[in-house]
Amino acid sequence: MSWLPYAVAxxxxxxxxxxxxxxxxxxxxxICLSVLQSSTYVLLLxxxxxxxxxxxxxxxxxxxxxxxxxxxxxxxxxxxxxEVTVTALLLALAxxxxxxxxxxxxxxxxxxxG
Amino acid sequence: xxPAARLTLFxxxxxxxxxxxxxxxxxxxxxxxxxxxxxxxxxxxxxxxDAVTAVNFDIRGFDTLGEEFIMFASVLGVALLLRRQRDEWxxxxxxxxxxxxxxxxSDAIRILTVALVGPVVLFGIYVVVHGQAxxxxxxxxxxxxxxAPLLIYLAGEYGSLVRLAPRWLVESAEAIGAxxxxxxxxxxxxxxxxxxxxxxxxxxxxxxxxxxxxxLIDLTVGLEVAGGFIVLLLLFLEETLVRRDxx
Numbered sequence: 001m002s003w004l005p006y007a008v009a010x011x012x013x014x015x016x017x018x019x020x021x022x023x024x025x026x027x028x029x030x031i032c033l034s035v036l037q038s039s040t041y042v043l044l045l046x047x048x049x050x051x052x053x054x055x056x057x058x059x060x061x062x063x064x065x066x067x068x069x070x071x072x073x074x075x076x077x078x079x080x081x082x083e084v085t086v087t088a089l090l091l092a093l094a095x096x097x098x099x100x101x102x103x104x105x106x107x108x109x110x111x112x113x114g
Numbered sequence: 115x116x117p118a119a120r121l122t123l124f125x126x127x128x129x130x131x132x133x134x135x136x137x138x139x140x141x142x143x144x145x146x147x148x149x150x151x152x153x154x155x156x157x158x159x160x161x162x163x164d165a166v167t168a169v170n171f172d173i174r175g176f177d178t179l180g181e182e183f184i185m186f187a188s189v190l191g192v193a194l195l196l197r198r199q200r201d202e203w204x205x206x207x208x209x210x211x212x213x214x215x216x217x218x219x220s221d222a223i224r225i226l227t228v229a230l231v232g233p234v235v236l237f238g239i240y241v242v243v244h245g246q247a248x249x250x251x252x253x254x255x256x257x258x259x260x261x262a263p264l265l266i267y268l269a270g271e272y273g274s275l276v277r278l279a280p281r282w283l284v285e286s287a288e289a290i291g292a293x294x295x296x297x298x299x300x301x302x303x304x305x306x307x308x309x310x311x312x313x314x315x316x317x318x319x320x321x322x323x324x325x326x327x328x329x330l331i332d333l334t335v336g337l338e339v340a341g342g343f344i345v346l347l348l349l350f351l352e353e354t355l356v357r358r359d360x361x
């Protein structure tokens with residue numbers, strides 16, 4: 001098992017978090033969150049991978065052939081789609097924040113108003 | 115918090131995180147007995163050749179129901195956030211308003227996008243219904259299907275888009291898709307007291323009609339994902355093109 005996928009996952013997480021911490025634009029911040037979240041995909045696929053194993057689709061290979069873990073693939077497949085809708089929800093929040101305050105810089109959105 | 119203090123805090127947190135996760139990753143020894151188990155039973159017991167679909171819609175079907183409702187709730191949240199506010203009003207779409215600054219799309223784009231709509235819809239349906247045999251299924255196919263209205267919009271036909279995919283239609287599709295999944299699960303419970311029990315004939319592995327309820331669930335999920343994505347598209351387009359702020 002290679003250590004590379006884990007290193008990439010950690011790098012994506014940290015670099016996404018750096019983007020969120022230093023972000024000066026809400027849309028940029030939301031994209032950074034997507035980058036951060038994609039680290040979970042790399043991590044999951046890295047855990048499920050096996051050297052020399054086939055894809056877990058038994059159409060043209062007999063059942064019982066060594067195959068990679070289908071469970072983590074199922075996890076990330078649904079997550080990819082769900083993440084897009086959650087991103088849309090966050091973008092809608094950004095649209096409303098801009099409409100209310102005229103600003104998109106999270107540093108200037110500090111004051112809450114009821 | 116001052117930017118410098120924030121960066122320092124981030125640096126400490128990131129270094130700690132990287133060290134802890136890196137240390138944990140070094141210890142990971144995936145044993146994968148569950149993966150082997152799933153790979154072994156998916157064809158003989160469910161007649162599903164795509165083990166990923168078997169996990170999503172049968173073996174761990176209940177989890178996917180939860181995932182689907184996260185998506186449903188997000189779309190609902192966007193609809194709530196982007197609803198027309200009390201002081202806003204709907205004007206004619208900016209695409210068609212006179213004196214607009216946006217140039218019309220070129221003929222090349224119009225021809226290409228209109229020609230792509232048919233194949234994209236066909237391909238989307240193909241991906242949805244073949245989920246139990248080959249990689250694909252409701253989630254992937256639904257997203258492919260949802261790109262068709264986007265193509266229509268890219269061709270500069272906002273009016274046709276709204277006529278072809280009115281809000282009531284796509285919202286019903288989304289709701290029927292989400293509800294259908296739960297209903298299929300409930301029917302299994304009525305028959306055998308187990309939620310999401312596979313209660314249809316399993317068919318033959320590799321066929322379109324295989325996997326029992328999995329084929330049906332693929333359809334409902336495809337409907338929900340396509341509906342949800344088109345609702346999002348319509349909401350954002352309405353917010354940018356039609357909605358006007360009070361002058």
